[in-house]
Amino acid sequence: MAFTLPELPYAHDALAPYMGEETLQLHHGKHHQTYVTNLNNLIAGTDLENKSLEEIVVISSKDPTKAGIFNNAGQHWNHNLFWRTMKKGGGGKPGGELLKRIEHDFGGYETFAEQFKQAGVTQFGSGWAWLSLDGDKLKVSKTPNGSNPLVDGATPILGVDVWEHAYYLDYRNRRPDYLAAFLNHLVDWEAVEAELAKASA
Amino acid sequence: MTMLTRRFALAGLAGTGLIGTGLLGRRPAFAQAAEGPFKLEPLPYSYDQNEPHIDAQTMELHHDKHHASYVEKLNQAVSGHGELASQPLHEILAKLDSVPEDVRKAVRNNGGGHANHTMFWQVMGGSGGAPSGELAEAIDRDLGGFEAFKTAFNQAGADQFGSGWVFVTVTGDGALALTSRPNQDTPLMDGQMVLFGNDVWEHAYYLKYQNRRAAYLEAWWNVVNWEVVAQRYAAAKAGTLTI
Numbered sequence: 001m002a003f004t005l006p007e008l009p010y011a012h013d014a015l016a017p018y019m020g021e022e023t024l025q026l027h028h029g030k031h032h033q034t035y036v037t038n039l040n041n042l043i044a045g046t047d048l049e050n051k052s053l054e055e056i057v058v059i060s061s062k063d064p065t066k067a068g069i070f071n072n073a074g075q076h077w078n079h080n081l082f083w084r085t086m087k088k089g090g091g092g093k094p095g096g097e098l099l100k101r102i103e104h105d106f107g108g109y110e111t112f113a114e115q116f117k118q119a120g121v122t123q124f125g126s127g128w129a130w131l132s133l134d135g136d137k138l139k140v141s142k143t144p145n146g147s148n149p150l151v152d153g154a155t156p157i158l159g160v161d162v163w164e165h166a167y168y169l170d171y172r173n174r175r176p177d178y179l180a181a182f183l184n185h186l187v188d189w190e191a192v193e194a195e196l197a198k199a200s201a
Numbered sequence: 202m203t204m205l206t207r208r209f210a211l212a213g214l215a216g217t218g219l220i221g222t223g224l225l226g227r228r229p230a231f232a233q234a235a236e237g238p239f240k241l242e243p244l245p246y247s248y249d250q251n252e253p254h255i256d257a258q259t260m261e262l263h264h265d266k267h268h269a270s271y272v273e274k275l276n277q278a279v280s281g282h283g284e285l286a287s288q289p290l291h292e293i294l295a296k297l298d299s300v301p302e303d304v305r306k307a308v309r310n311n312g313g314g315h316a317n318h319t320m321f322w323q324v325m326g327g328s329g330g331a332p333s334g335e336l337a338e339a340i341d342r343d344l345g346g347f348e349a350f351k352t353a354f355n356q357a358g359a360d361q362f363g364s365g366w367v368f369v370t371v372t373g374d375g376a377l378a379l380t381s382r383p384n385q386d387t388p389l390m391d392g393q394m395v396l397f398g399n400d401v402w403e404h405a406y407y408l409k410y411q412n413r414r415a416a417y418l419e420a421w422w423n424v425v426n427w428e429v430v431a432q433r434y435a436a437a438k439a440g441t442l443t444i
Contacts, residue, residue: 026412125311146363
């Protein structure tokens with residue numbers, strides 16, 4: 001069955017000024033839509049056509065002849081998580097079980113935040129920075145282009161897109177400012193906690 | 202000075218020869234650059250030279266921020282390695298394996314970025330059209346003619362997933378080939394010479410073209426300086442082309 005572009009769970013202008021309306025329109029309506037269209041075209045009539053998105057990401061990651069499928073499947077999965085873990089008025093410190101887990105695995109929220117921003121800043125070129133559940137531990141990592149930690153057996157529960165299209169209209173070359181704004185004003189920590197529960201189940 | 206007032210100021214100065222001579226004052230990006238052997242040269246023309254195809258704001262950010270950052274980080278990377286600081290950049294890049302491991306990745310990314318952008322500014326600032334003479338003959342012979350070559354070059358740029366570059370390499374015998382590389386990698390890292398190339402990082406085109414990379418690739422041909430490319434071609438055959 002063909003994959004479809006999910007609706008954004010908020011209006012295009014909901015995340016402004018931290019993520020502008022034009023950025024969201026282009027990022028969701030053009031970039032993400034293109035990944036979905038390309039993915040559907042590339043898997044049509046192949047043995048991947050009826051696999052889950054996660055299966056397609058993992059299988060294509062191990063086969064260099066399927067690089068095009070991997071790029072587009074990865075980006076479809078990555079953006080799906082990205083949209084559903086942001087909200088208007090988000091950001092700041094998480095609470096509840098998620099905060100306990102972050103404090104346990106990183107020694108404190110501030111340490112996690114620094115590691116996460118550092119992963120985003122040091123991802124050279126296009127890619128993503130992640131918070132993932134790896135076994136029973138939370139871990140920060142970064143991946144290039146359309147890849148993600150699923151290919152190494154971990155489950156991302158939060159990801160920030162550091163392709164320049166994610167922030168160039170709003171922040172120009174200032175990627176660190178974008179990463180700080182993402183953590184301070186955009187992350188939907190309740191949604192991230194729900195991702196953690198799903199990943200743990 | 203705000204970006205807006207700078208744009209007006211530059212619009213008034215375009216063509217006067219004052220740009221890049223220091224008469225406009227030092228730009229902050231230069232003042233902040235770490236001391237070191239590698240230098241950010243001024244753009245060889247005004248920020249608005251490539252309008253309307255490449256906008257002045259993109260040129261300013263691309264040169265004064267992105268390129269400046271590669272130079273600054275390259276200088277940081279070599280600062281503890283005197284043997285690197287004394288070598289020409291193209292020679293360092295041609296043997297990355299012998300660069301100390303603790304700075305190899307930084308030299309690859311930032312040295313590549315410095316070399317690629319230095320070449321990039323040189324081959325732009327022109328008025329497009331078509332190459333002539335020996336270079337045109339080489340394109341016909343090795344790349345299937347100018348129109349077919351442009352189509353293949355644009356396709357290679359569109360197919361580069363994520364950040365990267367499209368290049369034409371040249372041998373000492375004048376043979377040309379089309380290739381692409383991710384991020385700031387360059388054929389210099391394989392010991393080859395680069396005749397010219399186009400930057401397909403999103404920062405090269407996003408303010409004006411947004412997601413439409415294909416439109417940027419098409420428009421870019423309007424600002425290629427074929428005279429400079431022909432000079433680089435002659436230098437490659439003479440054995441004097443570096444980056």
